Amino acid sequence: MTIKYNSAFLKHYRKRILPYPELKNRFDKRIKIFAQDKNNPLLHNHQLSGDMNGFCAFSITGDIRIIYKYESKDTVLFYDIGTHNQVYK
Numbered sequence: 001m002t003i004k005y006n007s008a009f010l011k012h013y014r015k016r017i018l019p020y021p022e023l024k025n026r027f028d029k030r031i032k033i034f035a036q037d038k039n040n041p042l043l044h045n046h047q048l049s050g051d052m053n054g055f056c057a058f059s060i061t062g063d064i065r066i067i068y069k070y071e072s073k074d075t076v077l078f079y080d081i082g083t084h085n086q087v088y089k
Contacts, residue, residue, distance in 0.1 A: 001035050002075040009066075009078045016064075016082050023064065027081075030060050052088070055079065 005013075017023045033040050043058040048067070057065045060081070067080040067087050080087045 001038075003031070003035065004071070004075065004077045006077060006079055009080055012081050012086075016086070017060075023060070026064075027060050030058070030066075034058060057087070 013027075017027050030043065034043060034045075038045055038058075045056060045058040048055045048057055052067070055067055055069050057067050059065055063083045064081065065084060065087050066078055068076045068078045071077050
């Protein structure tokens with residue numbers, strides 16, 4: 001699986017995750033799991049609805065989420081990362 005990152009995701013990652021080594025470590029582990037098995041129960045991966053129909057999300061921690069969308073069968077684009085309130089505006 002190929003993972004791409006849009007500019008908003010990278011900006012929020014640098015601001016919300018990178019300064020916190022424990023969160024960065026958790027992020028790295030969850031990305032590896034996601035790349036191997038997107039349906040792993042640890043991720044709580046799910047499709048979104050309403051205004052975010054067509055997007056999916058999975059958990060890094062209990063409150064930190066990654067919002068993403070499939071570009072193709074084997075490529076996903078990460079759109080945002082942050083707390084529930086930050087990513088579900």
